[in-house]
Amino acid sequence: MxxxxxxxxxxxxxxxxxxxxxxxxxxxxSRVAAGEDATTGVTSKDVAIDAGTGLAARLYIPTDALGVRGGHEPEKLPLLVYFHGGAFVVQSAFSGAHAPFLNALVSAARVVAVSVDYRLAPEHPVPAAYDDAWAALRWAVESCGAEVSSGQEPWLAAHGDAARVFVAGDSAGANIAHNVTLRAGGVGGGLPGSARIEGMVLLHPYFRGTELVPSESAAAAWSLEKAEQLWGFICAGRYGIDHPFINPLVMPAPEWAALGCRRALVTVAEHDTLRDRGRRYVEALRGSAWAGEEAVLYETQGEDHVYFIHKSGSSGDKAAEEMAAVAAFIQRGR
Structure with missing residues (x-):
């Protein structure tokens, strides 16, 4: 054959x-072009971060923030570094699924965002995605506050606030956000200068493990055997399904102290098989040695996994309510 x-x-x-x-x-x-989105009032552009690895990103900013009027200093905005979902194997920072969601999020939260186009498995097995995410986060923070003429990315240099850094992602992207935040607070980690992650937002995070939780045991399609096969494919067999990369619940309480953010928000949905892992993540965080100030769980009834990605343009519905909750979490930052 x-x-x-x-x-x-x-x-x-x-x-x-x-x-x-x-x-x-x-x-x-699918790929959609960057540019100005009249509906949300957000402008985007694509940038290369590392030509050697192909690491790239799409940047988003409220269009009105780009104009400096009357001699005023450029408006400083929280920096949001976002990691898209797609089971580590599909989607991109330029996809038709995620671009509308990022436009809406940037408009609602009023941030400057870096949506990271990390390398995908199986061509680039985990931990390539984590390494790309870490490199992109450091690049974004280093760019904030730099002289616009220094050669750093001008949107971030002029408008990014390294004192208000947020990381976020959906599904596999939420897994990446957790692991990057853990690296930021761990031995040998740390962000440039005095920057620290103010908030971490995990939207329907993709975590698994050998001990089934109720939302998994009720779903034959997400059997333990299949979950192990998928994770083994994603990481080329390098890590078991109880490795902390995919199952942070195995971390002893003291190890959570390395989670390098001040606040955390985790969202889950009623009909998502991953729901109870998100719930237990918040419980573990609250009961650990983490020194953060706030761990929030946001639950949506009657919806499935990452429903908001496909409904980001609607208003007055559950997707809009979840978007508002995320925006409020970011806006509460110091």
Missing amino acids: DPDAEVDFDMSPFLVRYKSGRVHRLMGT
């Missing part, structure tokens, strides 16, 4: 890998 047609691993509905090594992505490959 032709190895370019013989399936090696079927990760539907995300992708299929063939024995030749060819990867065929079944979703998340």
Whole structure:
């Protein structure tokens, strides 16, 4: 049989890998152009961060913040570094799914955002995504407050506030946000200068483990065997499903002290099989040695995993309510 047609691993509905090594992505490959979004009043552009690895990002800013009138100093905004979801294997910072969501979030929270286009598995297994995320976060923080003429990214230099740094993500992106925040507060971590992560936002985080929680045990499609296979594919078998990368609940209470943020927000949805892991994450955080000030759990009834990505343009509904909760969390920053 032709190895370019013989399936090696079927990760539907995300992708299929063939024995030749060819990867065929079944979703998340669409791309929308950057520019001004008249509906939200947000402008975006694409930037390269590291040509060697291909690390790139899409930047977002409220359009009215770009104009400096009457000799006033440029408006300083919280810096939000965002990691998209997609099971570590699909989607991008430029996808048609995430661009509308980021436009809406930047408008609601009034931030300057860096949506990171990290490398995907299986071509680049975990921890490549974590390494890219960390590099992008450090790049973004270093760019904030720099002289605009210094060669740093001008939007961040003029408008980014390194004293108000937030990291966020949905699903696998929330997993990445957690691991980056853990690195920021751990031994050998730390952000440039005096910068610290003010807040971490985990939207329907992708965590698993061998000990099933109620929302998982009720879903045959998310059996332990399948979860182990998927995670093994994502990390090329380097880490088990109880490694802290994918199962932070195995961390002893003292180790949570390394989580380098002052506040945390975790959101879950009633019909999401990952729901109870998000709940237990908040419980573990509250009962740990973490020195943060606030760990908030936000729950949505009657919805499934990352429903808000597909409903980000609607108003007066659950997606808009969740967006408002995230924006309020960011705006409470010092």
